[in-house]
Amino acid sequence: MHSLSIPQIVMASINFYVGIYYLILYSKKPQIKEHLPFAFLCVSAGLYNIFSLGLYNSLSIEQGVFWQRLQLNMGGIISMFFIWFITVFTEQKSRLIFKLTVAWYLVILLASFLVNPELSLTASRPAIKHINFLDISAITYYEGEAGLVYLLEMVSMGVLYVYLLILALRYYRKSRSRVFLTVIISLFIFFFGVTNDILVGLQVYSFIYLSEYMYFFIIMAMAYTLLSKFVSVQTAFEELNSTLELKVQERTNALKESQDKSIQSAKMAAVGTLASGVAHEINNPLTVILGFAQFLMKQVKKDSLFYAPLEAIERESERCKKLVQSLLIYSRASKFNKEIININKSIEDSLLLIEVRTKINNITIERDLEQNLPEIIVDNNQIQQIIINLCNNAADAMPQGGIIRVGSRQKTEYLEIIISDTGTGIPKENIDKIFNPFFTTKEVGKGTGLGLSLCYEIIQKHKGNITVKSETGKGTSFTIMLPLKQEPL
DSSP states (O other): OOTTHHHHHHHHHHHHHHHHHHHHHHHHOTTSTTHHHHHHHHHHHHHHHHHHHHHHTOOSHHHHHHHHHHHHHHHHHHHHHHHHHHHHHTTOSOOHHHHHHHHHHHHHHHHHHHSOGGGSOOTTSBOOEEEEETTTEEEEEOOBOOOHHHHHHHHHHHHHHHHHHHHHHHHHHHHOOHHHHHHHHHHHHHHHHHHHHHHHHTTSSOOOOOHHHHHHHHHHHHHHHHHHHHHHHHHHHHHHHHHHHHHHHHHHHHHHHHHHHHHHHHHHHHHHHHHHHHHHHHHHHHHHHHHHHHHHHHHSOTTSTTHHHHHHHHHHHHHHHHHHHHHHTTSTTSOOOOEEEOHHHHHHHHHHTTHHHHHHTTEEEEEEEOSSOOOEEEOHHHHHHHHHHHHHHHHHTOTTOEEEEEEEEEETTEEEEEEEEOSOOOOGGGGGGTTSTTOOOSOTTSOOSOHHHHHHHHHHHTTOEEEEEEETTTEEEEEEEEESOOOOO
16 A cells, blocks of 8 residues: 555545534534535545545556546536535525536536547556655556546636635625635635646646645635534524523423422322321221230240241331321321421431431531521421431431531521432432322332422421422432411411
8 A cells, every 4th residue: 555545544534524424413403504515525525535545556557547537527526516515605696606517517427438438538548647756755646648528627627616716705705704714725725736636637747636635625624614603603593592591491490380389289188188088097907906916926925936927017017107197297187386496406406316327327417507597486396307307318318428418597588498418319300209299219118208298298388498409429409498487376
């Protein structure tokens, strides 16, 4: 393989990649019309590099003419995509020149196959060129002498690129786009490269062909221009819609929040009605089962075969009893005892009950309690139940240890309690479900799915609110808002 083949392989790979990239981009955003001709231009330039590679490594005039013919035909195809791209990019209203150019090159392409080979290209008229490029690399082009058909193609290519240069200069004067200036400079360089190849092809002088390099250079300039234009359009579009999106989002969020509260309230009311009846119906037989189990346990010895099953009945009955008690909170039969409390004291009393567990599990509790907070009227036991529940959930999310931060502060008409952790976090798809009754991600037997829904119900009874923010792998933060103004005792 000739040493000059390596740049051709690299350029072909890049051209194919850029072409496929912009073809995919066009399929996603077809409104940017110049992406399609540019994608075809890149692919055809990549094919030109492949054909050049074949010419570089030809060892006979027959091989060389085969690749030379492919090169010349691809040059015409590239010209068609080139004028298509420039016409679209410079926003030309008339497409007449573009259509005439396409028709002309299609005629030349057909003629190259149909006319006598003497008029196009044949191995019987060799034009072998031995080039010593800057005393660095010697190369032999096994080519044939171009006939009338391809001579017409070469001349028309020169005229076409002059026209494209004029179009580009007019567009630059109109738009004053500094980015597009890169394309104009590359067009000038490209024009001299094409002129060189035409003169070399006509055997005016001996030198290496430059078109394959010039195609790559101008495609990179165009890719840069297109990318800049795409970014500019995208930015303008985003700025244009940002205000509208913001307003729509604000109204959507407000509506969704209102709907979520209505739906959640309806769920709680339904579960509360169900719980009120079911809890009482279950509680009575459960008390009988538990009583008989405890009675029988006193009658048998601990080493008896019956003791372990009876102990299991007692344990599971106690668990069911706690579940029933939790269900009763949903019903209006649950007692609601309001009192005037200091919220910081209530928080400290709650933390005392979980500190033993947190120390065992290598969990640190950090406090950030704002001092001199006003007293509020709430059910202290239920508020403590919420704090303990959230802290226990935080501890469950940190099996290897971590930090639980508990804070309090006053916000206008509310007192806020913030409980956050450095645990595993809540997956995004579960955020909207965590306050639903019986929803849990814990293993069977380790959670009822009522903890957070009970917290939500208690806070709703206090005419407050609870929000959650979570990021998977970083932790979760719950904010409880309790109104300062409550109904009198």
